[in-house]
Amino acid sequence: MSKAELMESGETVAHGGVDLSGALDSLNEKLMDYYGIAVLVILWEVAPRLGWIDSQFFPALSSVFAEGVKLWADGTLLLHIAVSLQRTFLGLMGATALAIPLGFVLGGWFPRFTRFLSPLLNLFGQINAFSLFPLFVLFFGIGELAKFSIIFWSCLWPILFMTIAGVQRVEPLFIKLARSMGGGRRILLVHVLIPGALPSIFTGVRIGATVAFLMLIAAEMIGASSGLGWLVHNSSVNYIIPRLYLAALLIALLGMIFNYSLHRLEAHLIHGTTN
Amino acid sequence: MARDADVPQQIQTDAKIVVKGITSVFHLKKTRTTPAGEFIALNDINLEVRKGEFLVLVGPSGCGKSTLLDILAGLAHPTSGGVYIDGKKVTGPALDRGIVLQGYALFPWRTVRQNVEFGLEIKKVPKQERAAISDNFIHLVGLDGFADRFPHELSGGMKQRVAIARALAYDPEVLLMDEPFAAVDAQTRESLQDELLRIWEATGKTILFVTHSIEEAVFLGDRVAVLTPNPGTLREIVKIDLPRPRHNSDTRSSAEFGWIRRKIWELLQNAPSDARPHPNAVPVADAISPTAAL
Numbered sequence: 048m049s050k051a052e053l054m055e056s057g058e059t060v061a062h063g064g065v066d067l068s069g070a071l072d073s074l075n076e077k078l079m080d081y082y083g084i085a086v087l088v089i090l091w092e093v094a095p096r097l098g099w100i101d102s103q104f105f106p107a108l109s110s111v112f113a114e115g116v117k118l119w120a121d122g123t124l125l126l127h128i129a130v131s132l133q134r135t136f137l138g139l140m141g142a143t144a145l146a147i148p149l150g151f152v153l154g155g156w157f158p159r160f161t162r163f164l165s166p167l168l169n170l171f172g173q174i175n176a177f178s179l180f181p182l183f184v185l186f187f188g189i190g191e192l193a194k195f196s197i198i199f200w201s202c203l204w205p206i207l208f209m210t211i212a213g214v215q216r217v218e219p220l221f222i223k224l225a226r227s228m229g230g231g232r233r234i235l236l237v238h239v240l241i242p243g244a245l246p247s248i249f250t251g252v253r254i255g256a257t258v259a260f261l262m263l264i265a266a267e268m269i270g271a272s273s274g275l276g277w278l279v280h281n282s283s284v285n286y287i288i289p290r291l292y293l294a295a296l297l298i299a300l301l302g303m304i305f306n307y308s309l310h311r312l313e314a315h316l317i318h319g320t321t322n
Numbered sequence: 323m324a325r326d327a328d329v330p331q332q333i334q335t336d337a338k339i340v341v342k343g344i345t346s347v348f349h350l351k352k353t354r355t356t357p358a359g360e361f362i363a364l365n366d367i368n369l370e371v372r373k374g375e376f377l378v379l380v381g382p383s384g385c386g387k388s389t390l391l392d393i394l395a396g397l398a399h400p401t402s403g404g405v406y407i408d409g410k411k412v413t414g415p416a417l418d419r420g421i422v423l424q425g426y427a428l429f430p431w432r433t434v435r436q437n438v439e440f441g442l443e444i445k446k447v448p449k450q451e452r453a454a455i456s457d458n459f460i461h462l463v464g465l466d467g468f469a470d471r472f473p474h475e476l477s478g479g480m481k482q483r484v485a486i487a488r489a490l491a492y493d494p495e496v497l498l499m500d501e502p503f504a505a506v507d508a509q510t511r512e513s514l515q516d517e518l519l520r521i522w523e524a525t526g527k528t529i530l531f532v533t534h535s536i537e538e539a540v541f542l543g544d545r546v547a548v549l550t551p552n553p554g555t556l557r558e559i560v561k562i563d564l565p566r567p568r569h570n571s572d573t574r575s576s577a578e579f580g581w582i583r584r585k586i587w588e589l590l591q592n593a594p595s596d597a598r599p600h601p602n603a604v605p606v607a608d609a610i611s612p613t614a615a616l
Contacts (some may be wrong), residue, residue, distance in 0.1 A: 218427070220566050224421065225440075225444075226415055227396070227397055227415045228417060228444050229416045235445055239429075242431040288446060317431065
């Protein structure tokens with residue numbers, strides 16, 4: 048190795064030292080948001096083990112985790128997650144497929160009829176879907192259809208409201224401009240109304256998805272033989288406390304992932320909207 | 323619109339735009355305090371614009387100048403009378419007229435380039451051709467390097483430039499501008515005016531420009547049509563003989579500029595005495611521009 052090379056490598060080391068402390072700073076900055084979670088995890092593990100709280104009702108995180116590994120190994124955990132997600136997706140998709148076109152037709156073409164309908168829609172939107180569950184069971188039985196319809200019902204209203212509002216709040220100048228260029232109905236719909244209403248529609252879908260997921264868990268507690276809601280209910284009946292915590296934790300995590308993916312999808316689809 | 327049938331579909335003329343006996347009446351609904359009635363927004367307006375001319379419509383708010391522009395754009399229909407472009411009656415909006423609005427109306431979900439290409443998409447111009455055209459007009463309005471930005475990343479003046487580029491991109495023969503510079507600050511406004519004159523000279527479009535600023539009208543126009551409200555009437559057309567090319571720095575300081583401005587101001591002040599005064603009428607000069615009374 049020549050002298051020049053040696054000097055160079057020496058410099059690199061010196062720079063490396065500076066970079067390391069800089070890297071630590073930026074790492075600290077990045078981790079800042081997660082310190083709260085870290086504290087919770089540590090407390091959850093330590094508090095039951097040191098006897099600060101009764102581990103019978105509040106098992107340590109590691110035993111919850113062990114329960115998760117056990118259920119994962121025999122495949123039941125994946126099944127419960129898949130079943131819950133599938134139900135949520137189906138209901139959400141069904142509601143979206145109906146609510147968005149309906150919202151466009153009502154908001155865009157029949158504004159007066161929509162005004163006439165809006166108190167009714169408001170009323171339906173305020174009805175807690177869970178309180179209707181016995182009715183759903185009465186109409187659709189205890190099977191999948193009842194669970195689909197409760198999710199469908201709770202997603203439908205927020206998406207419908209937000210679509211109507213989105214269509215009606217599209218800037219009139221945009222419509223005037225598109226018309227001045229000789230844009231017909233199709234141009235107006237595809238290039239003005241849909242992109243203009245999209246942010247509002249997405250908000251509706253996000254609200255719908257959140258509500259639907261919570262409703263589903265509740266529905267699964269009453270009438271189901273699988274799913275995360277059932278897992279919570281079954282664990283509590285059979286007094287398997289770690290499993291109960293596991294299911295609750297998974298529900299929270301899935302809800303977060305759900306919301307986050309919708310956020311990403313929204314950011315991907317909607318560019319440059321001013322807030 | 324019963325009298326619409328009497329308006330011929332075609333007329334013989336050399337003028338680019340002919341406005342013939344336009345009257346526009348709005349029916350007011352009965353409210354608790356006022357009876358049902360009629361509001362005459364425009365009363366028998368007659369006007370001819372030559373090809374390549376820069377005509378400015380000036381008047382206080384409520385004189386019907388924006389209504390007239392909407393009728394010219396084909397977005398509104400007059401109660402009677404007709405508008406002719408190249409002798410053919412206007413029946414609706416079309417791509418032979420480009421429109422620039424006060425509120426920019428840029429689609430926030432489209433980039434500068436995509437906004438400029440909007441009219442070309444409606445015209446079904448192939449994609450590659452569109453890119454070449456939008457490049458050209460983005461360059462013309464001085465926004466090179468901003469093609470892929472979104473409107474919320476631009477200043478007010480830049481947004482208005484994009485709106486002008488969008489209106490020019492599909493090559494309309496007539497440009498209709500409805501108070502396009504009303505929402506930007508004074509400095510930006512003057513530089514946009516300079517720029518508009520440069521673009522007009524470069525493209526040779528026929529421009530109809532609506533404003534409530536006398537200064538702006540005198541600086542920009544070949545002729546200024548003075549409109550007075552209640553009912554919206556064309557008071558007089560003032561010819562502006564200021565030499566071109568005009569520049570903000572020297573044109574505005576000339577004695578002639580001040581004289582013409584004064585003349586238009588007086589025209590707006592002395593609305594004809596038979597005009598029915600509006601219950602909440604404000605002195606015209608106040609309604610126009612703080613600089614008008616200079």
